[in-house]
Amino acid sequence: KVACTFFILVFLRPNFVPGLAAPKIPDGEKVDFDDIQRKRMEKDLTELQTLIEAHFEKRKKEEEELIGLTQRIEKRRSERAEEMKIRAERERERQNKLAVSEEKARKEEEEAKKRADDDARKKMILSNLTFTGYRQTQSGTKKPTEREKKRKILNDRRKELNIDHLKEDKLREKAKDLWDWLRQLEAEKFELQQKCTKQKYEVKCQQILAVAAKDFL
Numbered sequence: 001k002v003a004c005t006f007f008i009l010v011f012l013r014p015n016f017v018p019g020l021a022a023p024k025i026p027d028g029e030k031v032d033f034d035d036i037q038r039k040r041m042e043k044d045l046t047e048l049q050t051l052i053e054a055h056f057e058k059r060k061k062e063e064e065e066l067i068g069l070t071q072r073i074e075k076r077r078s079e080r081a082e083e084m085k086i087r088a089e090r091e092r093e094r095q096n097k098l099a100v101s102e103e104k105a106r107k108e109e110e111e112a113k114k115r116a117d118d119d120a121r122k123k124m125i126l127s128n129l130t131f132t133g134y135r136q137t138q139s140g141t142k143k144p145t146e147r148e149k150k151r152k153i154l155n156d157r158r159k160e161l162n163i164d165h166l167k168e169d170k171l172r173e174k175a176k177d178l179w180d181w182l183r184q185l186e187a188e189k190f191e192l193q194q195k196c197t198k199q200k201y202e203v204k205c206q207q208i209l210a211v212a213a214k215d216f217l
Helices: 002-012 033-128 146-157 168-216
Strands: none
Touching: 033 168
8 A cells, every 4th residue: 555655646746756754753752653654644645635636627627728729610610611601602693793794785785786787777678769659640642661661660569658657566577578578679670680681682693693694695
């Protein structure tokens, strides 16, 4: 028991000094070694208890500091996650607003281009068509010339526009019809020009052949 107590005191108490001087014994008195041993053991136990309490107190303090540090780390981690969440939400909102703005700008650009195309088409149609009809009447038995015949045919085929009461969709439909009709007229004009050119060529060939035959005779 004494050896165990001595070992604990030596290795657990920081400033423990094992070499203590033996108490002086007065001359002529009887020495009670059991009492001395008992007091020494009580003192050693008291010191050991003090060391144990100090050790557990220090350990408790370290555990409290560790818990506090863990809580601070966890709190900072939660705050960081919340900050990242808010930042991601703001970035998502910014991207959505940017996409909406770009889509709006694209639609406005398409509508402006469409309006410009429609206006250009209307101007082209209105510049090639006459709104008022032209009719020429002849008196007597005068035979109309070829030029007058062509004018009469064109006047008969000319369509008068009545678009003041039309809405936008009907106006677009009317413009499309006029555009198709104009293309048809251009096609017919081209065919007539080709036919006229061919006829002139044939007449010229006949004239050349006639002259050649006359010279041969």
